[in-house]
Amino acid sequence: MKTKIALMAAVIAFSYASAQENPHTDSQLKNYSRKIDSIVVSEKIKMNQELDDVDKNFNNKKINIDEKQKQRAEIASKYELSINEKVDSQKSELEDATREMVKDAVLRPNDSLRNSKNQMMFGLGGIKIDMDTNKKTPKDYLHTIGYSIYLVGVGFTSKDKPFKFFDKDSDVKNTVFNSSSFVFRYENQLGGFKSPLFYRVGIGYRWDQSKPKYGRVFSQDNNMLTVKDFTKGNLKETHLDNHYIFVPVDFRFVLNPKYIEYEGVKYLDNQKSQFNLIAGVYGGFRVVSNIYNKYSNEFDNRIVERERLTHGVNDFVVGGKLGISYGGFNLYVQKDFTPTFNNNANLTHKYGLQIGIQIMNVNF
Numbered sequence: 001m002k003t004k005i006a007l008m009a010a011v012i013a014f015s016y017a018s019a020q021e022n023p024h025t026d027s028q029l030k031n032y033s034r035k036i037d038s039i040v041v042s043e044k045i046k047m048n049q050e051l052d053d054v055d056k057n058f059n060n061k062k063i064n065i066d067e068k069q070k071q072r073a074e075i076a077s078k079y080e081l082s083i084n085e086k087v088d089s090q091k092s093e094l095e096d097a098t099r100e101m102v103k104d105a106v107l108r109p110n111d112s113l114r115n116s117k118n119q120m121m122f123g124l125g126g127i128k129i130d131m132d133t134n135k136k137t138p139k140d141y142l143h144t145i146g147y148s149i150y151l152v153g154v155g156f157t158s159k160d161k162p163f164k165f166f167d168k169d170s171d172v173k174n175t176v177f178n179s180s181s182f183v184f185r186y187e188n189q190l191g192g193f194k195s196p197l198f199y200r201v202g203i204g205y206r207w208d209q210s211k212p213k214y215g216r217v218f219s220q221d222n223n224m225l226t227v228k229d230f231t232k233g234n235l236k237e238t239h240l241d242n243h244y245i246f247v248p249v250d251f252r253f254v255l256n257p258k259y260i261e262y263e264g265v266k267y268l269d270n271q272k273s274q275f276n277l278i279a280g281v282y283g284g285f286r287v288v289s290n291i292y293n294k295y296s297n298e299f300d301n302r303i304v305e306r307e308r309l310t311h312g313v314n315d316f317v318v319g320g321k322l323g324i325s326y327g328g329f330n331l332y333v334q335k336d337f338t339p340t341f342n343n344n345a346n347l348t349h350k351y352g353l354q355i356g357i358q359i360m361n362v363n364f
Helices: 002-017 023-059 065-089 091-107 138-142
Strands: 119-123 126-130 144-157 179-189 197-210 216-221 224-229 234-254 259-262 265-268 275-296 303-308 316-326 329-336 351-363
Touching: 023 065, 065 303, 138 259, 138 265, 144 197, 179 234, 197 275, 216 234, 216 275, 234 316, 275 329, 316 351
Parallel strands: 126 351
Antiparallel strands: 119 126, 144 179, 144 351, 179 197, 197 234, 216 224, 234 275, 259 265, 275 303, 275 316, 316 329, 329 351
């Protein structure tokens, strides 16, 4: 749901930037945005009313703490499903507006100075949006502010085998893509106008999800985080989520630089698709960690448990990154130098290893 909302927000932002050139499309997107806002606000009001009723019953000692947590989790899940269903029912309107934008981008005559103005492209790297309304010269394209969304596969390694992908001895499942990352970044050129070297700094949000193997679950008992067999019923879904805020610092080196001359000065043409090598480091802190279990038993077909993790996970993360990119395609490998799990976790593999692919990039 988080990735879906982020994608919608980026597409809507692109449409507003193109409003002066296509007011009909802008009107469609504004109507769509108002409907989505109305759906979310309406459902949250109803959800809060039900949550207040549960709290009143607990304060009046009509239910115990376990029943309170169970009812609150059921209510939250019910309204999350309701919002998703109602948003999906409106997607045809968003698709119509997107088709209008694509048609307009194809048929609109090119501007001789700003060929890449307000473009939306679809390719191997997902969606790429350029909102270049204030850029007029090649120099302007050598520094950018961007927003990127990545799908990420998170795994864990042992200390003595730091780059062993999909280790069968790990306590968690090896899943191709199970997490995501969102980054705002600033990029600028190092050196002269023909330099192939760029630096990037930014701030991001990272969500790592881990699933135990073979019908087992994460559990925190006696101040220790462990993985154990699930015995409460028929386990349907389980995972541990770690949420981080992090600061990345990257360097991008253009392997096959292409140039353009403008008013007698030669510039690296940053609008062309070029092969890039990306290397960097990052550091961040953990915001929160949760254990999620969904199961059924002989009394109830759907029981949801959410538990905040208080033991076994380190609060800070530091690591390195290496990637390649071409055009809108961006693939990277990221390795945590610090362990995700500390000495209060009875796990064999504690060091994070991620593979990520970009699914959306917006340049402002």
